[in-house]
Amino acid sequence: MLQSLRVWNFALLEEVAVEFGAGLNILTGETGAGKSILIDALGAILGQRISADAIRSGCDALRVEAVFSLDESDAELCALLAEQEIECEDELIILRKVARTGKGSILVNGCHVTLTFLKKIAPYLVDIHGQNENLALLHEDAQRNLLEGGDSNLRAHLTAYAAVYADWKEKTRLREERAEEIDDIGERLDLLRWQEKEIAEAEPVEGEDEELEAEIRRLSHSERLVENAAEAVNLLSEDGEEGIAVLSALAHVTHALDEIARYDDGLTNAQTMIEEAYISLQEASYEVRDYLDSIDVDPSRLDQMQMRMDVLDRLKKKYGGSIPAVLERLSCIRRELESIDNYDVDMEQLDKEIAVLHDQLKTCAAELTARRQEVGAVLSTDIARELQGLGMAKARFRIVVTPEEKYTSRGADSLAMLFSANVGEEEKPLEKIASGGELARIALAIKSIVAARDTGGTSMVFDEIDTGIGGRTAQMVAERIAFVAHYKQVLCITHLPQIACMADEHLYIAKSVKGDTTVTQVTALSDEERVREIARMASGDDVTEAALANAREMLAGAGKKKAAFQKKKKAAKK
Numbered sequence: 099m100l101q102s103l104r105v106w107n108f109a110l111l112e113e114v115a116v117e118f119g120a121g122l123n124i125l126t127g128e129t130g131a132g133k134s135i136l137i138d139a140l141g142a143i144l145g146q147r148i149s150a151d152a153i154r155s156g157c158d159a160l161r162v163e164a165v166f167s168l169d170e171s172d173a174e175l176c177a178l179l180a181e182q183e184i185e186c187e188d189e190l191i192i193l194r195k196v197a198r199t200g201k202g203s204i205l206v207n208g209c210h211v212t213l214t215f216l217k218k219i220a221p222y223l224v225d226i227h228g229q230n231e232n233l234a235l236l237h238e239d240a241q242r243n244l245l246e247g248g249d250s251n252l253r254a255h256l257t258a259y260a261a262v263y264a265d266w267k268e269k270t271r272l273r274e275e276r277a278e279e280i281d282d283i284g285e286r287l288d289l290l291r292w293q294e295k296e297i298a299e300a301e302p303v304e305g306e307d308e309e310l311e312a313e314i315r316r317l318s319h320s321e322r323l324v325e326n327a328a329e330a331v332n333l334l335s336e337d338g339e340e341g342i343a344v345l346s347a348l349a350h351v352t353h354a355l356d357e358i359a360r361y362d363d364g365l366t367n368a369q370t371m372i373e374e375a376y377i378s379l380q381e382a383s384y385e386v387r388d389y390l391d392s393i394d395v396d397p398s399r400l401d402q403m404q405m406r407m408d409v410l411d412r413l414k415k416k417y418g419g420s421i422p423a424v425l426e427r428l429s430c431i432r433r434e435l436e437s438i439d440n441y442d443v444d445m446e447q448l449d450k451e452i453a454v455l456h457d458q459l460k461t462c463a464a465e466l467t468a469r470r471q472e473v474g475a476v477l478s479t480d481i482a483r484e485l486q487g488l489g490m491a492k493a494r495f496r497i498v499v500t501p502e503e504k505y506t507s508r509g510a511d512s513l514a515m516l517f518s519a520n521v522g523e524e525e526k527p528l529e530k531i532a533s534g535g536e537l538a539r540i541a542l543a544i545k546s547i548v549a550a551r552d553t554g555g556t557s558m559v560f561d562e563i564d565t566g567i568g569g570r571t572a573q574m575v576a577e578r579i580a581f582v583a584h585y586k587q588v589l590c591i592t593h594l595p596q597i598a599c600m601a602d603e604h605l606y607i608a609k610s611v612k613g614d615t616t617v618t619q620v621t622a623l624s625d626e627e628r629v630r631e632i633a634r635m636a637s638g639d640d641v642t643e644a645a646l647a648n649a650r651e652m653l654a655g656a657g658k659k660k661a662a663f664q665k666k667k668k669a670a671k672k
Contacts, residue, residue: 099118099120099167100589101117101189102116102118103116103118103140103143103163103164104116104164105160105163106160106161106162107160107161108139108142108152108153108160108161109135109138109152109154109618110154110609110617111132111617112154112618114620115620116605118557118589119603120602121588122580122588122590122600122601122602123587123602123603124601125605125607126604126635128608129593131608132607133591134561136607137589138152140162140164140559140589142162143192144217144224145216147213148160150198150199152196153196157198158197159195159197161195161196163192163194165189166189166223167188167190168186168187168189175223182211182215184206184207184209186207191205191208221556224557224558224559225559227538227541227558238513242508242513244548245474245513246473248473248548249469251469252466252470255462255469256508259466262455262458262462263459263462265455266452266505269451269455272448273445276444277445287435290431290438291435293417297417300410302413302424302425303421304425305421306421307410307411310403310406324393327386327389327390328390330386331386331387331390334383335380345376345379345383348376348379349376351372352376355369356369459505460510463510466509467499467501467510467511470499474498475497478495478497481495481540482494482495484542484546484547487578488539488575488578489567489574492519492520493517493518494517494518495516496515496516496517496525497516498513498514499513500512514527519536528540539563541560542563545586557587557588557589558586558587559590560579560591561591563590567594568594575594576596577600580656580660580663581663583600584660584663585667593635595633595635595649596652598628598631598632600656600659604622604623605622605623606622606623629650629653630649632653633645633646633648633649
């Protein structure tokens with residue numbers, strides 16, 4: 099809901115602050131006072147392009163600020179704001195500035211946004227009726243929401259259709275992906291088979307490369323290993339020219355200790371340690387000898403080991419850097435080959451599933467279209483009847499739902515709202531209608547019918563709605579605007595006292611000369627001021643006591659009507 103609008107240096111508006119109420123806000127004033135300028139300022143908040151010519155003479159820039167209150171019905175709007183990381187709780191503040199240089203800025207709750215984004219959120223804030231480019235009713239989405247919003251059976255059909263459509267769309271997408279894949283399948287298949295053969299023939303074993311690396315290191319240094327092992331064997335057990343071996347020396351030590359032990363057991367412990375050392379060194383001697391015998395000095399074996407290592411290194415470099423990665427790649431290749439081998443079977447299964455879903459989709463779409471046509475026929479009759487009550491006795495209005503071959507997320511049909519204002523005139527789509535007043539009355543007729551179920555948080559603005567009407571028609575228009583205002587905030591510019599007397603908030607717009615310039619002021623009228631303004635609207639500037647009495651009578655009658663609307667609203671809630 100629009101809480102307030104502040105305007106600086108916008109045409110005749112030097113500095114104006116307007117507070118709006120929750121119900122029907124009426125704006126009146128003399129012709130040329132600046133009522134439409136105020137609506138233009140609101141349009142700036144909704145993303146309309148503003149020319150530098152709109153800046154007040156002698157000023158460098160104009161500025162407009164609007165404050166909106168938010169509630170649970172504004173969930174979609176809050177989601178859009180969240181996408182831009184704009185925080186919002188219960189209030190939304192939009193500030194727009196346009197400089198004479200052509201530069202401008204837009205702030206939403208203190209965050210800079212683009213004009214495109216401002217236009218995107220505008221439909222969630224205010225719906226202006228009376229200017230073709232701002233009429234939400236002209237958009238097909240709004241027309242479909244109007245048609246579907248009040249019929250639970252239709253919404254159930256739409257839900258069922260949407261579920262089948264989603265499945266059909268997904269299966270179709272999968273089939274298209276597989277079809278695109280198969281275009282390159284020959285080349286891909288050759289590559290996969292070659293890679294499988296390369297890895298499979300090599301028969302890599304996890305840990306094999308580590309064992310090979312150790313073996314190659316040994317074979318590469320076999321001569322040094324033989325030399326050192328032989329030396330160790332000789333030093334341990336072979337007496338030579340260089341001296342006695344370690345084991346021979348220990349044998350002599352053992353013999354000497356044995357002789358000592360015959361006469362003295364003081365070296366028994368030493369004797370035991372020498373014997374254990376001899377046994378350990380003897381075992382070590384055997385192990386070193388066996389190691390020496392096992393050393394392979396065959397150059398051909400080293401070549402074989404090196405060639406095998408080269409094969410493994412090449413595989414690791416191509417398929418992941420390690421033997422486990424190479425083996426995993428082999429598994430993936432075989433799975434993909436299996437999938438390709440099953441291509442025809444998979445495609446056949448997808449085709450069957452798509453065919454079944456298409457039949458279901460066709461049935462659901464036909465049922466959805468039929469229900470839309472039924473609801474559209476009833477709604478068309480109701481809207482045509484409302485239009486007759488709004489002074490358009492010869493008007494014809496039809497909602498036409500036409501089956502289409504193309505399936506979309508909303509069904510397989512197109513929707514058009516056709517209108518003809520006069521006998522003999524061809525019915526045309528609403529967007530072809532030039533009259534803003536006619537569009538405003540059509541919107542009012544529709545809102546009168548759906549007001550109770552329209553839970554949207556948007557405020558409504560009616561401009562030019564009283565063009566060319568009076569008498570009984572003016573009274574009917576007034577009553578319907580007041581009825582809609584019991585469910586939504588409404589701003590209405592009017593020259594008719596019948597409409598003005600229905601106001602919950604009455605704002606008077608007047609212009610005056612201030613120094614060498616003309617300025618527009620907006621004033622909220624008191625009860626007595628409302629009486630005088632309505633009397634002026636009904637009888638002109640010559641306000642007599644009779645005119646004042648008539649104005650009071652009109653206000654009293656309007657009060658009774660609004661009380662009846664309120665009672666009806668409460669009864670509907672129960």
